[in-house]
Amino acid sequence: MTTAIIGSKPATDHPEPPPLLQLDNVGKSYGNVHALRGVTLNVRQGEVTCVLGDNGAGKSTLIGIISGLHDYTEGAMQLDGQPCRFASPRVAQSSGIATVYQNLALVPLMSVWRNFFLGNEIRKGLLRTLDIKRMKRICDEELRRMGIVIPDLDRPVASLSGGQRQCIAIARAIHFGAKVIILDEPTAALGVKQSGVVLRYILRARDAGLGVIFITHNPQHAYLVGDHFVILKLGQVALDARRAELTLARLTTEMAGGQELEELSAELRGETGQRDGSDTRTGARSEQEEG
Amino acid sequence: MTATAMEPNRLAAARDDRVATRPLPARLISRPEVGSLVGAIVIFLLFMAVAEPFRNVANVGTILYGASTIGIMAVPVALLMVGGEFDLSTGVAVTTSGLAASLFAWNFGLNVWVGVLLALALSLAIGAFNGWLLLKTGLPSFLVTLGTFFILQGVNLGVTRMLTGNVASSTISDMDGFDSAKEIFGSEVTLGPVNLKVTVLYWVILTSIAAYLLLRTQLGNWIFAVGGDADAARAVGVPVRATKIGLFMAVGFCAWLSGMHLLFQFNTVQSGEGVGKEFIFIIAAVIGGCLLTGGYGSVVGASIGALIFGMTQLGINYAGWNPDWFRAFLGLMLLLATIVNLYVKRKADLR
Structure with a gap:
């Protein structure tokens, strides 16, 4: 992409806070497949950083690296100015990075409150017994804040709706995510109303002083809440811009392919013009183009 | 931006009235051990x-x-099944443990307790090996433990014949430490008209500890999670490998306990014993509400399953029926229990 704005400049009206999480030329290779190359990303406190990209652009690999699922093979990652390399999701979590995965990382047959506290159980007493009462109370409070009331927290997660499950996963991550929260396509499977709830919650997390990484392929949703936008394409950063430098139209165009899309559009328009001549030839041509 | 100016009461939840609170009977009946309790009655x-x-x-x-004797093994097998795996080598692993203790002590003329401790180490190692191989290869536990099952079965027979020229281990009742070990593993107390073997005590203790562990501790939460969805569990920071290997080692520990009882109850261990027992343990766990797919089940249920077997085994005898029917009954119980559990689960849970 030649039109990409590489390297964002500090906005003139207010000084930038130092980045909470800093990725510097990070890359990841599986054998000779480079899933991610030279990704530079700054996540700041109290900001929503949107990472956009089509399927296969490297979003999942990027999340994996930040959340400790994968190791990175090139570059450097810094959390609070300290170089870091997470050996497992548990390490990343205890360093303050919470992740809401696309598959939500909920165990279907387990109850709501057990899922909520899975891996972070509250224990009490000499025998380190689970403090079930307290966990249920906290779980209920956090879910209510999210706009969901589940009357029976002992209900298995499998019996809840997709939106409710998303809410549980996000509320859980926010409850435990001290510094950085990663949301992997949180609105992808939701209806309009529930997407609104999730987007509001993203802003609440931002206002609470978290660094939010919002992964999505929906530029409308990203533009509603984002402060900083990064578009990934084929494992590389294709655009890195602050909100002030962008319009929704520009973001949408970039996301959809930028110049390539313009070329395609011109081409398709040209073909529509030819249509009166021969229908069959055009059909065959566009099929070829797709392949 | 519209969303920044939201008022707190917009988030104050409206209760979704499509989801009704489940009535108490429905919640009770959705407990995994209900099927086994009804069966036992x-x-x-x-x-x-x-x-x-x-x-x-x-x-x-x-x-x-x-x-x-069934319950001591059914309890760890149930835990393992909740953790998403199962073990076909449990029956012969009990024999292996008894044989190891006996043959080692007898061949080297050592105190019996040395053999007992060696058998413990061996049993834990077999469990750890099962778990390690399973996680290393990603093969299903059915295949890995089927392999261990045949290996142990062959080793039991082969080593015993090699060392004693016989199909059973030599009697160790005259050796040092036998009496004290028998006190621990094979004693009995008389309460009024009832003679209680020490295994009953172990069974009750194991059931209590395991039930507490499963429902009231962090480890229990992890066991449900690794069985229900290992990827999700890993993603939220549960140590999946350690949990699974630990479960296999718990099975190994209980196989050791059973093996020691076998040895000190009868002074000698038959090397061909134990084949087929693994299914009885698994069936007891399934009757107790454990799903073969993992993530769901109950230790108390598995113990009730073991009780059902205890009652049936002797009940058939006492009723003067031909004991050949026991196996047919086993199969029938298994099918009934699975169907009842399935029905109850659908009815009570996912509504």
Whole structure:
């Protein structure tokens, strides 16, 4: 992409806070497949950083690296100015990075409150017994804040709706995510109303002083809440811009392919013009183009 | 931006009235052990009605003994199944443990306790090996433990014949430490008319500890999670490998306990023993509400499953029926239990 704005400049009206999480030329290779190359990303406190990209652009690999699922093979990652390399999701979590995965990382047959506290159980007493009462109370409070009331927290997660499950996963991550929260396509499977709830919650997390990484392929949703936008394409950063430098139209165009899309559009328009001549030839041509 | 100016009460939740609170009976019946409890009551009433000796209080000890030998293994097997794996090598692993203790102590003329500790190490190692190989290769536990099952079965027979020229281990009742070890693993107490073997005590203790562990501790939460969805568990920071290997080692520990009872109860261990027992343990766990797919089940249920077996084994005897029917009954119980559990789960849970 030649039109990409590489390297964002500090906005003139207010000084930038130092980045909470800093990725510097990070890359990841599986054998000779480079899933991610030279990704530079700054996540700041109290900001929503949107990472956009089509399927296969490297979003999942990027999340994996930040959340400790994968190791990175090139570059450097810094959390609070300290170089870091997470050996497992548990390490990343205890360093303050919470992740809401696309598959939500909920165990279907387990109850709501057990899922909520899975891996972070509250224990009490000499025998380190689970403090079930307290966990249920906290779980209920956090879910209510999210706009969901589940009357029976002992209900298995499998019996809840997709939106409710998303809410549980996000509320859980926010409850435990001290510094950085990663949301992997949180609105992808939701209806309009529930997407609104999730987007509001993203802003609440931002206002609470978290660094939010919002992964999505929906530029409308990203533009509603984002402060900083990064578009990934084929494992590389294709655009890195602050909100002030962008319009929704520009973001949408970039996301959809930028110049390539313009070329395609011109081409398709040209073909529509030819249509009166021969229908069959055009059909065959566009099929070829797709392949 | 519209969303920044939201008022707190917009987030104050409206309760979704499509989701009703489940009534108490529905919640009770959705407990995994309900099927086994109903089964146990039916079996109990049946044999009370048809078998005269079953009504004799003195026979309670015998019935509980039968149940305890199954229950000691059914408890860890249930934990393992909740953790999403199962183990086909448990039956012969018990024999391996007994043989190891006996042969080692006898061949080197050592104190029996040395053999007992060696057998413990061996049993834990077999469990750890099962778990490690499973996680290393990603093969299903069915295949890995089927392999261990045959290996142990062959080694049991082969090593015993090599060392003793016989199919059973030599009697060790005259060796140092035998009496004290028998006190621990094979003693019994008499309470009124009832003779209780020490295995009953172990069974009750194991069931209590395991039930507490599963429902009231962090580890229990992890066991449910690794069985229900290992990827999700890993993603939220549960140490999946350690949990699974630990479960296999718990099975190994209980196989050691059973093996020691076998050895000190009868002074000698038959090398071909234990084949087929693994299914009884698994069936007891399934009757107790454990799903073969993992993530769901109950330790108490598995113990009730073991009790059902204890009652049936002796009930068939006491009723004067041909014991050949026991196996047919086993299969029938398994099918009934699975169907009942499935039905109950659908009815009560996912509504």
